[in-house]
Amino acid sequence: MAELTNISLARGAPSLDIVAVDELKLSAQRAFDADPNGAFAYGTSAGYTRLLEWLSKKHSVAPDRLLATNGSMQADAFLFQELVGPGDLVVVEAPTYDRTLLSLTKLGAEVFPIPLEADGLDVGALQVALEAGARPKLAHVIPNFQNPAGCTLSLEKRHLLVELARKYGFTIFEDDPYVELRFEGEQHPRMLELDEGGETVVYASSFSKTVCPGIRVGYLVGPKQLIASIRKRATETYISPNMVAQAIVAEFCNSGAIERSIATVKAALLERRDATCAALGRHLPDARFVIPEGGYFLWVDLPEGSDVAALERGAAERGVVFVKGTDFLIEGGESSLRFAYSAVPPDQIEEGIARVAEAYRELAATAA
Numbered sequence: 001m002a003e004l005t006n007i008s009l010a011r012g013a014p015s016l017d018i019v020a021v022d023e024l025k026l027s028a029q030r031a032f033d034a035d036p037n038g039a040f041a042y043g044t045s046a047g048y049t050r051l052l053e054w055l056s057k058k059h060s061v062a063p064d065r066l067l068a069t070n071g072s073m074q075a076d077a078f079l080f081q082e083l084v085g086p087g088d089l090v091v092v093e094a095p096t097y098d099r100t101l102l103s104l105t106k107l108g109a110e111v112f113p114i115p116l117e118a119d120g121l122d123v124g125a126l127q128v129a130l131e132a133g134a135r136p137k138l139a140h141v142i143p144n145f146q147n148p149a150g151c152t153l154s155l156e157k158r159h160l161l162v163e164l165a166r167k168y169g170f171t172i173f174e175d176d177p178y179v180e181l182r183f184e185g186e187q188h189p190r191m192l193e194l195d196e197g198g199e200t201v202v203y204a205s206s207f208s209k210t211v212c213p214g215i216r217v218g219y220l221v222g223p224k225q226l227i228a229s230i231r232k233r234a235t236e237t238y239i240s241p242n243m244v245a246q247a248i249v250a251e252f253c254n255s256g257a258i259e260r261s262i263a264t265v266k267a268a269l270l271e272r273r274d275a276t277c278a279a280l281g282r283h284l285p286d287a288r289f290v291i292p293e294g295g296y297f298l299w300v301d302l303p304e305g306s307d308v309a310a311l312e313r314g315a316a317e318r319g320v321v322f323v324k325g326t327d328f329l330i331e332g333g334e335s336s337l338r339f340a341y342s343a344v345p346p347d348q349i350e351e352g353i354a355r356v357a358e359a360y361r362e363l364a365a366t367a368a
């Protein structure tokens, strides 16, 4: 029998063909020629100056409200360490990014899951909880093309969430690595931009999805005092982030290569998203899903009672992997799963989903 090609619908990462390798080489060359002192020295914990300048312009914030980190994961970790202690109530989306759940649980936080709707966090449900006396310290929200659900927070909900955070005195952590990857529909303003005074929202984003994940460059925007305190923590952690990587990214941004890279990534992702939806329609008509308007992920709900853990095994026997819904939730998700279409060409998506569907039919037949 011919060997099956392995197909991963699990990994939230781009395939190499959509990484701008040649432009990165040129950016590295130019960055090293233009500013060897900056690129090869330790630097400060705030990050590489030219990158901070670019970010300061992009977000219209003073440079002392910024910190560039080794991936936004590091920014998330610093923020959680700074703000969250044992017993603190932290609102998370249900489902949410599995690493967020891990970080918060490790810090001893009391995780407070609020369900997602097709237009993002159920802010109404949060409001009811707040009116009933819940007092979270922080709310973690992935507003665009959410990981894992693919949905986007509506404009109305963004306004309401900022208003609730002000009224009840909690911080919104806007974790936004996918924002630039919108391939259709209207871009909503960041909550960071809706937060007049700049004291309520802390914003993180990343170059992992617009440049490449291996470069490990992300950043945080927040109130000046908080950023100062996180900069101190960063110095104690690693002296300074990776200046070589940040110098390359700064050049990549300043030269305009980033715009071309984003265009390439978006065109490929749109094709992959369409292939995923079409394949689900063809092979797995029981699947229910919200069509993502951008990003990497599509969340599938199968009929209640479907055993996705068994489906995962059946799919793995056929050379296909995805992530089970339960990985993204404290409770529930047994009949749901996440497909990441970011790393897979359309023909393999079709083949991968056909194999998952075959495993699904086999399970249904055994259960009958």
Ligand SMILES: Cc1ncc(COP(=O)(O)O)c(C=O)c1O
Pocket: 012, 070, 071, 072, 073, 074, 076, 097, 142, 147, 175, 176, 177, 205, 206, 207, 208, 213, 217, 218
């Ligand atoms: C919601 C969310 N936050 C943070 C990260 C971490 O990204 P980075 O590569 O910038 O560390 C990811 C990565 O997939 C993510 O999905």
